[in-house]
Amino acid sequence: MSRMPKMTISVPHEGGAGLTGSWRTxxxxxxxxxxxxxGICAMxxxxxxxxxxxLEIDLVYCKGCGICSNECPKxxxxxxxxxx
Amino acid sequence: xxxxxxxxxxxxxxxxxxxxGSLLALRYILKAAGKDTVLVIPACCNSVIQGVYPYMLHTVxxxxxxxxxxxxxxxxxxxxxxxxxxxxxxxxxxxxxxTADIGIQALSGALERGxxxxxxxxxxxxxxxxxxxxxxxxxxGAITTTTPNGKTVNKKDLDRIVEAHNLPYxxxxxxxxxxxxxxxxxxxxxxxxxxFIHILAxxxxxxxxxxxxxxxxxxxxxxxxxxxxxxxxxxxxxxxAPSRAAMKRPVPVGExxxxxxxxxxxxxxxxAVIQANxxxxxxxxxxxxxxxxxxx
Ligand SMILES: Cc1ncc(C[n+]2csc(CCOP(=O)(O)OP(=O)(O)O)c2C)c(N)n1
Ligand code: SF4
Ligand code: SF4
Ligand code: SF4
Ligand SMILES: [Mg+2]
Numbered sequence: 381m382s383r384m385p386k387m388t389i390s391v392p393h394e395g396g397a398g399l400t401g402s403w404r405t406x407x408x409x410x411x412x413x414x415x416x417x418x419g420i421c422a423m424x425x426x427x428x429x430x431x432x433x434x435l436e437i438d439l440v441y442c443k444g445c446g447i448c449s450n451e452c453p454k455x456x457x458x459x460x461x462x463x464x
Numbered sequence: 465x466x467x468x469x470x471x472x473x474x475x476x477x478x479x480x481x482x483x484x485g486s487l488l489a490l491r492y493i494l495k496a497a498g499k500d501t502v503l504v505i506p507a508c509c510n511s512v513i514q515g516v517y518p519y520m521l522h523t524v525x526x527x528x529x530x531x532x533x534x535x536x537x538x539x540x541x542x543x544x545x546x547x548x549x550x551x552x553x554x555x556x557x558x559x560x561x562x563t564a565d566i567g568i569q570a571l572s573g574a575l576e577r578g579x580x581x582x583x584x585x586x587x588x589x590x591x592x593x594x595x596x597x598x599x600x601x602x603x604x605g606a607i608t609t610t611t612p613n614g615k616t617v618n619k620k621d622l623d624r625i626v627e628a629h630n631l632p633y634x635x636x637x638x639x640x641x642x643x644x645x646x647x648x649x650x651x652x653x654x655x656x657x658x659x660f661i662h663i664l665a666x667x668x669x670x671x672x673x674x675x676x677x678x679x680x681x682x683x684x685x686x687x688x689x690x691x692x693x694x695x696x697x698x699x700x701x702x703x704x705a706p707s708r709a710a711m712k713r714p715v716p717v718g719e720x721x722x723x724x725x726x727x728x729x730x731x732x733x734x735x736a737v738i739q740a741n742x743x744x745x746x747x748x749x750x751x752x753x754x755x756x757x758x759x760x
Pocket of ligand 2: 426427437442443447
């Protein structure tokens with residue numbers, strides 16, 4: 381008798397739903413001169429792709445939703461069209 | 465207030481649409497709950513965004529379960545864990561369709577039995593995963609694929625249905641206020657017995673809003689008073705800070721409606737009904753808060 385697993389079980393693995401950065405049509409570009417490191421962009425990014433310490437945006441996964449740009453109090457994140 | 469941990473409990477990245485309010489909320493729920501947690505998720509957006517087999521993005525165990533069974537599953541899980549002497553948090557994360565409509569019987573049963581778990585309903589006000597059919601939680605006037613001219617009846621008052629079960633802890637929240645979500649989940653999990661949190665979670669495709677507006681629209685919901693943030697610990701009812709500020713001088717609900725494509729067929733008459741409903745509800749809430757203060 382074959383030993384089929386009783387349940388399908390997945391394991392945690394980064395990228396397990398694909399590289400979501402490929403969805404992006406607009407890319408967030410931060411003006412580091414104006415940024416005051418308040419962290420609001422990182423707090424509101426639904427996908428948590430903004431590093432809370434360095435504020436680096438992980439473009440492999442950033443979906444380009446634009447929330448960071450919309451919520452930045454200094455208005456220093458521009459959404460720039462991707463050239464695919 | 466404790467500091468919110470930096471560590472993320474979700475790996476990059478679940479396949480929610482860009483700008484999903486329900487994912488933003490889940491980030492902070494899991495930060496509050498920590499590693500010793502099991503999620504129970506019935507059919508909804510949050511069951512299909514977890515990753516592709518054999519991979520997942522959630523770093524805590526997730527049990528995916530049939531629609532009507534979430535609260536029953538969580539009951540059994542919690543009973544088994546407690547019987548083994550384990551304190552593991554059992555949290556249901558379910559949509560509004562899965563809660564206000566399909567799962568309400570199992571939910572009511574589990575709340576009545578006094579099971580030790582936290583039920584969180586994220587409310588995008590429609591059946592999102594299957595393409596935005598109306599649910600009991602869809603608000604008056606909203607266009608969905610099954611209400612192409614706007615819903616003709618009111619949103620079901622899920623919170624007052626749940627309130628009738630007299631829970632040790634119940635709250636409302638919104639994905640635009642992550643610290644409030646974090647604090648409420650922390651508090652809920654510190655209390656034994658059944659807990660319920662209802663989170664408004666704006667949904668760009670469903671609400672027909674640009675993806676960058678999710679947080680802004682959620683804040684507008686609170687500022688207009690169409691969504692009120694409050695919590696109830698046993699009999700102590702408190703309006704949460706953002707809503708306390710909003711209730712002093714609510715923004716006209718018309719601004720909230722106009723900002724969303726799903727309300728584009730709302731005429732003046734319906735808009736007036738929606739505003740009157742908001743006013744009436746705000747009065748009720750102010751009264752409940754005042755009465756609760758008096759009995760302190
Ligand atoms: C018994 C049953 N009926 C219908 C479905 C199809 N279905 C899957 S998800 C879903 C929508 C759920 O809506 P909601 O609970 O509001 O969560 P959302 O998708 O909006 O996140 C439906 C109808 C199902 N999986 N099982
Ligand atoms: S565009 Fe969206 S996904 Fe990308 S960093 Fe900004 S908030 Fe995050
Ligand atoms: S929100 Fe704006 S100012 Fe604040 S850290 Fe992000 S980019 Fe800088
Ligand atoms: S349909 Fe709405 S709730 Fe579902 S994943 Fe997309 S944005 Fe999130
Ligand atoms: Mg829904």
